[in-house]
Structure formats: structure tokens, C-alpha cells
Amino acid sequence: MPSDAHALALAVARLNRRMRRERRSELTPTQLSVLGAVALLGPATPGAIAAHEQVKPPSVTRILNQLTETGYISRLPDPEDGRQVLVEISAGGHLWLQQERKRRDAWLHEQLQKLHGEERDLLRAAAPVLKRLAEAE
Amino acid sequence: MPSDAHALALAVARLNRRMRRERRSELTPTQLSVLGAVALLGPATPGAIAAHEQVKPPSVTRILNQLTETGYISRLPDPEDGRQVLVEISAGGHLWLQQERKRRDAWLHEQLQKLHGEERDLLRAAAPVLKRLAEAE
DNA sequence: TATTGTTATACTCTATAACTATA
DNA sequence: TATAGTTATAGAGTATAACAATA
Numbered sequence: 001m002p003s004d005a006h007a008l009a010l011a012v013a014r015l016n017r018r019m020r021r022e023r024r025s026e027l028t029p030t031q032l033s034v035l036g037a038v039a040l041l042g043p044a045t046p047g048a049i050a051a052h053e054q055v056k057p058p059s060v061t062r063i064l065n066q067l068t069e070t071g072y073i074s075r076l077p078d079p080e081d082g083r084q085v086l087v088e089i090s091a092g093g094h095l096w097l098q099q100e101r102k103r104r105d106a107w108l109h110e111q112l113q114k115l116h117g118e119e120r121d122l123l124r125a126a127a128p129v130l131k132r133l134a135e136a137e
Numbered sequence: 138m139p140s141d142a143h144a145l146a147l148a149v150a151r152l153n154r155r156m157r158r159e160r161r162s163e164l165t166p167t168q169l170s171v172l173g174a175v176a177l178l179g180p181a182t183p184g185a186i187a188a189h190e191q192v193k194p195p196s197v198t199r200i201l202n203q204l205t206e207t208g209y210i211s212r213l214p215d216p217e218d219g220r221q222v223l224v225e226i227s228a229g230g231h232l233w234l235q236q237e238r239k240r241r242d243a244w245l246h247e248q249l250q251k252l253h254g255e256e257r258d259l260l261r262a263a264a265p266v267l268k269r270l271a272e273a274e
Numbered sequence: 275t276a277t278t279g280t281t282a283t284a285c286t287c288t289a290t291a292a293c294t295a296t297a
Numbered sequence: 298t299a300t301a302g303t304t305a306t307a308g309a310g311t312a313t314a315a316c317a318a319t320a
Contacts, residue, residue, distance in 0.1 A: 005249055008249075008260055009241070011265070012149055012153050012267065016153040018271040018273075019149065030286075047302075054155065061303055063287090065303095082297080084296095084300095104146070108146050109141075111270050115266070122259070123263055124144075127144040129256050130145075130260070131144075133249075136155075195312075198281085220318065279317090283313090292303105293304070296302105297299080
């Protein structure tokens with residue numbers, strides 16, 4: 001039933017827009033996401049970060065420039081391949097990441113608390129399926 | 138558990154990005170969404186459309202201008218209040234809307250087909266809850 | 275004076291194409 | 298010649314502030 005797809009597409013688009021409006025952070029959602037990727041992947045190349053974030057390298061370059069200005073990350077030359085760059089999160093970046101994630105998710109967390117237990121369980125189960133869809137093909 | 142919120146926020150943001158990349162339409166997702174709102178709300182003011190789409194009036198004005206150029210909608214003066222404008226979908230706009238919705242949701246529909254029946258049921262149940270969250274507060 | 279819609283302006287996020295340096 | 302990253306440029310989407318017309 002295509003209407004299932006329609007309903008889900010609509011709901012995801014709307015909720016995404018709603019969440020963006022709730023930002024209570026100095027970092028934009030995208031900056032936060034990239035900072036998280038840098039933390040997760042360890043010293044990683046911009047190319048690897050772009051692949052993980054499912055965006056093109058120029059988009060990552062721009063965000064890395066912003067994060068470098070704040071001192072949350074640093075770029076190091078790759079000793080083995082002069083074309084590559086390794087990106088690392090700083091100690092301050094790590095601390096910031098934790099604080100900002102809490103703030104970013106605060107609104108959604110509040111909303112989830114208002115749901116019935118059943119509905120919360122439903123969304124908890126749905127989240128990994130949605131994530132898998134996002135990573136498809 | 139805030140990590141529930143985090144997992145869900147991440148999944149929604151990623152899937153939204155993924156869906157946007159799959160556009161196979163002449164209309165952008167936002168244009169399509171506004172066109173759908175005009176169809177749903179019938180002759181409606183830009184203000185009402187903005188409220189329904191959860192965006193500010195200037196954003197709607199811009200999109201209405203684009204849709205007017207294509208002939209999918211038309212603006213009429215409100216006979217009772219000269220400050221207001223009524224926006225209507227045209228016959229061609231209606232036809233286009235149906236075709237474009239199918240195209241827009243085609244990718245997600247394919248992905249849903251690949252899931253197990255249980256997972257599809259899960260997402261079918263989750264969609265209205267997600268939509269409700271998006272409309273909260 | 276308040277409301278509706280529009281215009282002006284700016285910022286975020288993303289992409290493609292062109293360029294630089296290295297392999 | 299191919300690859301990694303960056304720079305240049307453009308387009309989509311959104312917001313706030315200022316403005317015009319009408320109530």
C-alpha cells in the first residue's frame with residue numbers, strides 16, 4: 001500500500017522540521033551530527049566522515065571549518081598519504097558534544113514522556129528500523 | 138531514557154535526508170507539501186497554509202509564487218476581507234499532485250516492501266504517533 | 275492600532291564543477 | 298592518470314524585520 005509510504009514520509013518530514021525548530025544549542029543539527037561522527041570514527045578522513053553522514057565531501061569541509069574555528073576538532077596531516085587529512089575531536093569537543101546532545105534531544109525527550117508506555121515502546125522499536133531504511137541502497 | 142530520544146532523533150533526521158535525495162519529481166518536497174496543503178484545505182489563506190505546514194508566512198509566499206508560475210494554483214482576492222487572499226488548486230494541479238505523490242513515495246515504498254511483515258506493521262503503527270509528535274505544542 | 279500578506283535580507287544545508295596537491 | 302580535499306558557485310528552505318494595504 002503506497003499510502004503507508006505516504007503517511008510515513010509525511011510524518012518523518014514533519015517531525016524532522018519540528019525538531020529543527022526546537023534547537024536549543026549553539027551548534028546547528030548538522031554541526032552536531034558531524035561532531036558526533038568525528039567522535040565515533042576516531043581520527044578519520046573528511047571522505048570517511050562524508051560517507052558516514054551520507055553527504056558529499058564539500059559539505060563536510062564547510063562544517064569542519066566551522067568546528068575547527070570553535071576548537072572542537074583539529075585537522076592533522078596523514079603521515080602516510082599526503083593527500084589525506086585526519087580529523088580528531090578535542091577534549092573540549094567531547095565535553096561539548098555530550099552537553100549539546102542532551103539539549104538537542106530535550107524537546108523530543110519531553111514529548112516521549114507524554115506518550116503512553118505502549119506508544120513509547122512502539123517508537124523505541126521503530127527507531128532502528130527507520131535508521132536501517134535511511135542506510136538502504 | 139534520553140538515549141531513546143537520541144536514537145529516534147538521529148533516525149528521523151537521517152531518513153529525512155535520505156528521502157530528499159530520492160526525489161524523482163519536478164517539484165521539490167516542500168512545493169509538493171504546500172500543493173497538498175492547498176488541495177486539502179480548499180480555498181485557503183496563505184496564513185492558514187503556513188500554520189498547517191508549520192512554517193512562517195514568508196516561506197509560504199515564496200512557494201506559492203513558484204506554484205503560481207507553474208499554473209498549479211491561483212490566488213483570488215477574498216471578497217469579504219481585502220487584506221486576505223484565497224489560494225486554490227487548479228484542475229491541472231490536482232492531477233499533478235497525484236502523479237507526483239506516487240513518484241515521491243516510490244523509493245520509500247520499495248524499501249518498505251523489502252522489510253519483514255512485522256517491521257512493516259511496526260512502522261505503519263508508528264507513523265501516526267510520529268505525526269502527532271510533530272504537531273505537539 | 276491591529277492584522278494579512280509581501281518584500282528584503284540573511285543564514286543553514288546541500289550539490290556539482292573546477293582546482294590543487296599528492297600518489 | 299587517479300584520488301583526496303578544498304574552493305567557487307548555485308539552489309532549496311527557513312527565519313526575522315520592515316513595509317503596504319485593509320480592517
